[in-house]
Amino acid sequence: MPEPLEPFDDGRAIDHTGAGGATDLAMEEAETLEKTPGGPLGTGPAGKPRSLWSDAWHDLRRNPVFIISSLIILFLVIIAIWPQLIASGDPLQCDLSKAQEGSQPGHPFGFNGQGCDVYTRTVYGARASVQVGVFATLGVTIIGSLFGGLAGFYGGAWDGVLSRITDVFFAIPVILGGLVLLSVVTSTTVWPVIGFMVLLGWPQLSRIARGSVITAKQNDYVQAARALGASNSRMLLRHITPNALAPVIVVATIALGTYISLEATLSFLGVGLKPPTVSWGIDISSASQYIRNAPHMLLWPAGALAITVLSFIMLGDAVRDALDPKLR
Amino acid sequence: MLLEVRDLHVEFHTRDGVAKAVNGVDYSVDAGETLAVLGESGSGKSVTAQAVMGILDIPPGKITQGEILFQGQDLLKLKEEERRKVRGAKMAMVFQDALSSLNPVVSVGDQLGEMFQVHKGMSRKDSRAKAVELMDRVRIPAAKERVAQYPHQFSGGMRQRIMIAMALALEPELIIADEPTTALDVTVQAQVMDLLAELQRELNMGLILITHDLGVVADVADKIAVMYAGRIVERAPVHEIYKAPAHPYTKGLLESIPRLDQKGQELYAIKGLPPNLLNIPPGCAFNPRCPLAQDVCRTDVPPLYDVTESPVPRASACHFWKECLHG
Amino acid sequence: MADTAEAILEVRDLHKHYPLTQGVLFKKQVGAVKAVDGVDFDLAAGETLGIVGESGCGKSTVAKMLVNLERPTSGSIRYKGEDITTLSPKALKAVRRNIQMVFQDPYTSLNPRMTVGDIIGEPYEIHPEVAPKGDRRRKVQDLLDVVGLNPEYINRYPHQFSGGQRQRIGIARGLALQPEIIVADEPVSALDVSVQAQVINLMGNLQSEFSLSYVFIAHDLSIVRHISDRVGVMYLGRIVEIGSDAQIYDHPTHPYTQALLSAVPVPDPDARAHRERIILTGDVPSPANIPSGCRFRTRCWKAQERCALEVPLLAVPAVFRLTDSPAKHDSACHFAEEKHVVPAETDEDGPETPPTNGADPFRKPESP
Numbered sequence A: 001m002p003e004p005l006e007p008f009d010d011g012r013a014i015d016h017t018g019a020g021g022a023t024d025l026a027m028e029e030a031e032t033l034e035k036t037p038g039g040p041l042g043t044g045p046a047g048k049p050r051s052l053w054s055d056a057w058h059d060l061r062r063n064p065v066f067i068i069s070s071l072i073i074l075f076l077v078i079i080a081i082w083p084q085l086i087a088s089g090d091p092l093q094c095d096l097s098k099a100q101e102g103s104q105p106g107h108p109f110g111f112n113g114q115g116c117d118v119y120t121r122t123v124y125g126a127r128a129s130v131q132v133g134v135f136a137t138l139g140v141t142i143i144g145s146l147f148g149g150l151a152g153f154y155g156g157a158w159d160g161v162l163s164r165i166t167d168v169f170f171a172i173p174v175i176l177g178g179l180v181l182l183s184v185v186t187s188t189t190v191w192p193v194i195g196f197m198v199l200l201g202w203p204q205l206s207r208i209a210r211g212s213v214i215t216a217k218q219n220d221y222v223q224a225a226r227a228l229g230a231s232n233s234r235m236l237l238r239h240i241t242p243n244a245l246a247p248v249i250v251v252a253t254i255a256l257g258t259y260i261s262l263e264a265t266l267s268f269l270g271v272g273l274k275p276p277t278v279s280w281g282i283d284i285s286s287a288s289q290y291i292r293n294a295p296h297m298l299l300w301p302a303g304a305l306a307i308t309v310l311s312f313i314m315l316g317d318a319v320r321d322a323l324d325p326k327l328r
Numbered sequence B: 001m002l003l004e005v006r007d008l009h010v011e012f013h014t015r016d017g018v019a020k021a022v023n024g025v026d027y028s029v030d031a032g033e034t035l036a037v038l039g040e041s042g043s044g045k046s047v048t049a050q051a052v053m054g055i056l057d058i059p060p061g062k063i064t065q066g067e068i069l070f071q072g073q074d075l076l077k078l079k080e081e082e083r084r085k086v087r088g089a090k091m092a093m094v095f096q097d098a099l100s101s102l103n104p105v106v107s108v109g110d111q112l113g114e115m116f117q118v119h120k121g122m123s124r125k126d127s128r129a130k131a132v133e134l135m136d137r138v139r140i141p142a143a144k145e146r147v148a149q150y151p152h153q154f155s156g157g158m159r160q161r162i163m164i165a166m167a168l169a170l171e172p173e174l175i176i177a178d179e180p181t182t183a184l185d186v187t188v189q190a191q192v193m194d195l196l197a198e199l200q201r202e203l204n205m206g207l208i209l210i211t212h213d214l215g216v217v218a219d220v221a222d223k224i225a226v227m228y229a230g231r232i233v234e235r236a237p238v239h240e241i242y243k244a245p246a247h248p249y250t251k252g253l254l255e256s257i258p259r260l261d262q263k264g265q266e267l268y269a270i271k272g273l274p275p276n277l278l279n280i281p282p283g284c285a286f287n288p289r290c291p292l293a294q295d296v297c298r299t300d301v302p303p304l305y306d307v308t309e310s311p312v313p314r315a316s317a318c319h320f321w322k323e324c325l326h327g
Numbered sequence C: 001m002a003d004t005a006e007a008i009l010e011v012r013d014l015h016k017h018y019p020l021t022q023g024v025l026f027k028k029q030v031g032a033v034k035a036v037d038g039v040d041f042d043l044a045a046g047e048t049l050g051i052v053g054e055s056g057c058g059k060s061t062v063a064k065m066l067v068n069l070e071r072p073t074s075g076s077i078r079y080k081g082e083d084i085t086t087l088s089p090k091a092l093k094a095v096r097r098n099i100q101m102v103f104q105d106p107y108t109s110l111n112p113r114m115t116v117g118d119i120i121g122e123p124y125e126i127h128p129e130v131a132p133k134g135d136r137r138r139k140v141q142d143l144l145d146v147v148g149l150n151p152e153y154i155n156r157y158p159h160q161f162s163g164g165q166r167q168r169i170g171i172a173r174g175l176a177l178q179p180e181i182i183v184a185d186e187p188v189s190a191l192d193v194s195v196q197a198q199v200i201n202l203m204g205n206l207q208s209e210f211s212l213s214y215v216f217i218a219h220d221l222s223i224v225r226h227i228s229d230r231v232g233v234m235y236l237g238r239i240v241e242i243g244s245d246a247q248i249y250d251h252p253t254h255p256y257t258q259a260l261l262s263a264v265p266v267p268d269p270d271a272r273a274h275r276e277r278i279i280l281t282g283d284v285p286s287p288a289n290i291p292s293g294c295r296f297r298t299r300c301w302k303a304q305e306r307c308a309l310e311v312p313l314l315a316v317p318a319v320f321r322l323t324d325s326p327a328k329h330d331s332a333c334h335f336a337e338e339k340h341v342v343p344a345e346t347d348e349d350g351p352e353t354p355p356t357n358g359a360d361p362f363r364k365p366e367s368p
Helices: A021-035 A052-060 A064-081 A118-154 A156-170 A174-182 A191-217 A220-227 A232-268 A280-290 A296-323 B045-053 B080-086 B108-120 B124-137 B156-168 B186-203 B214-220 B238-243 B248-256 B295-299 B321-326 C059-066 C089-096 C116-126 C133-146 C151-155 C163-175 C193-210 C221-227 C245-250 C255-263 C305-309
Strands: B003-014 B017-029 B034-038 B061-070 B091-094 B174-178 B206-211 B223-228 B231-237 C007-022 C028-044 C048-052 C074-079 C099-102 C181-185 C213-218 C230-235 C238-244
Touching: A052 A296, A064 A118, A064 A296, A118 A156, A118 A191, A118 A232, A118 A280, A118 A296, A156 A191, A174 A191, A174 A232, A191 A232, A220 A232, A220 C099, A220 C116, A232 A280, A232 A296, A232 C116, A280 A296, B003 B045, B017 B034, B017 B045, B017 B061, B017 B206, B017 B231, B034 B045, B034 B214, B045 B061, B045 B091, B045 B174, B045 B206, B091 B156, B108 B124, B108 B156, B124 B156, B156 B186, B174 B186, B186 B206, B186 B214, B186 C255, B206 B214, B214 B238, B223 B238, B223 B248, B231 B238, B231 B248, B248 C193, C007 C059, C007 C213, C028 C059, C028 C213, C028 C238, C048 C059, C048 C221, C059 C099, C059 C181, C059 C213, C089 C099, C099 C163, C116 C133, C116 C151, C116 C163, C133 C151, C133 C163, C163 C193, C193 C221, C213 C221, C221 C245, C230 C245, C230 C255, C238 C245, C238 C255
Parallel strands: B034 B206, B034 B223, B091 B174, B174 B206, C048 C213, C048 C230, C099 C181, C181 C213
Antiparallel strands: B003 B017, B003 B061, B223 B231, C007 C028, C007 C074, C230 C238
């Protein structure tokens, strides 16, 4: 029996000896729990706190899909930053006399129509793809979840206006929009393409964010915080955001893959990245006319693109499985 | 005997390990008889019923042992196709949540009629007439007009009647009702329970009523099987069990519910928590919560002792059933 | 209404109507769902007022208005004489400290991304004046101890607890600011039967320890009787009968109360044969379309013409006004009459005394 406690300083002492049976029984309940090593729900050893995030991480580390896809992505990011690590040549140094030639020592992937080394160009092409994917996703996620989250939280007129704006952007066909907007751009950097993707991509994320904020908002624990007198910002930051984040992260991861393939599509159509930028899309586009006599020119950049996109989508799937509370 | 479950074992393979949901359940029900299976969440009462109906999700579920004899035939040995013929036609189930058990985009009449079209090969028109007849039978007012309506146009009580009508459609010999009135308000609950009991008498069906509500059980059951941690801990006719429970868990439950007709100072509370199915305590599963527990309870699993003292047979899985019954 | 003790909370003519609108661009109000439609009651310091009713009767909406989660359409809620429905946000925050809520669903009422310590300590972050920062951890641990949980669980997450333990955590959060009133909305209906009694007993003990007043909302009439000093019965947004627990349960005068009580299954198979059940016909009307006059008349076996024309007021019915019987309590019925519906073996020899059986280990909670 514990000593009588005085947790409240206004003199309302808690006297365990006078509290009667229930508290004692409850204490025994606590002891019972202590004795059950699995805890009541069989989650981990007793005493070791595990949040849903750490549970998810625990899951991910054991998921082969996650391991493979993240290793590929890690490799991609490294060669995007330091392509020299695995490619010694210069992607822009071409020798027309070697145009369309196949694999030979020092040039495992052969040469393209301009006589540039396909291996070097494929390695250097990762940079543009990763840049476009990462920055477009960042932009889309920040803008989308900001607008979507606010619309979901405040509702009413805010929500009405934002939802209509979202609808307008949804109505723009991406390829057509790209052909129109990007054809006037002369810059050869990746930024106009990224800007275009953010412009047309944020409504998708905004819808997801809005939906998950509305779901989180309806939970009793948000009502409980409100009943305590919590401010809007506290409810939004402490209670809603952490619980609404999971679907946003999942969709963003999957979207990253699709932005990379969108970049390739736009470059293929001639409105995406422009030479001298090295990009898989540009290479696929120029290789497509030689597909009959020199398929290797198409195979390598297209293969790299497919593996990259697939890795991001697989990663997104693995993350979703790990975060899905229904499977818990 | 209409239905006999013998030594049934069911496991679930989960991420965290093997959950032993049912660990050797025996019960039986005869035509015209009501068996109440009483237990809390996780006691295995619903899983047993799902195994009997053949609607258990396999995997993650797995029946590892036992027999389910329906009119002398072991259902677990039947092929899925033969099993399907038994389901619906000879045994039917009423679920707790009528709203999610009914298809929201198909009219009530079509859902009821479908039973006749599929099992009896009736025409659409005949089956519609049958649907109206069934709705009349479960006392849905203005059945003729309402037969074309959709589930959301009915109140909770009416939807549960429709579920009962659907279960009765092919005049089965056994009905399993899983918490049929838990989602309903008290005044509606009484209507639906009375209806179910009356139809059962009329059609001489066997009824397995799965519930956690000791009040509902007292109102309609003939005999009771109390389940705890996947086992039957006590089996007895309804009058005996309320008069003198022979298992400390049953006794604790009966003591711990507040009564409408009295206002006590403090309720008796069973201490502790229901067991974790991944990690059932050794010996008697109830021993950590039991006021009578001795060393033997922590080591030896009590068998289901025959504790018959009057002409009616009863059983209790407690080493100290005598103390419990007379103490 | 409350006659002797001083009322800490006075609710007068409380309404909550949700407008029903039509049209896409220009919204036009075409009606209203009258979830709460004129509720009056008093809550005395230290007492428990039970509110019972079926789903959709408005009892949960009343609870939300008491803790200011919903704004009333009209009416007043006076806490110690001050109307909390018209307070400025700042003044409201101070009042909120004194009226706390315990929620029904222990699975959705705790933030799964926060530790138990953060959940119970959050009230102190919102109201920093209650506890200095250095003190909070100790206070949270003390609260865990008070509700019967091991104080070492402070760093665990809600999903590591069972339903009953989670509800204890919810109660600890409700106690953190040392409120005077706790509004509990179906606090045990989501729990297993064997755990319900633990939580009910805990709430009973906390009440006497901290001199709390409870508004206890539930659909389970047996539990409400167990914990309440007074009971109000709600039907379609209004209280139809209110009185002490003995008045309501043993001497009900409103036909709805009688039907409700008679429908409760009693855990006694011997009562089956000789029990009179009032089975109501039909369903509860929609709160968007409340019947004229007495709102219960569409399901009432006593209804006459007068019931369709005249709204019965919640007051002591004329027939009982001059008597001294326990039937003399507020009941909103034109034809109120007493009727015993609860099976009554224990009725004569006094329902207040619990049966005692000294030697039985089941009757007495274990003593230390």
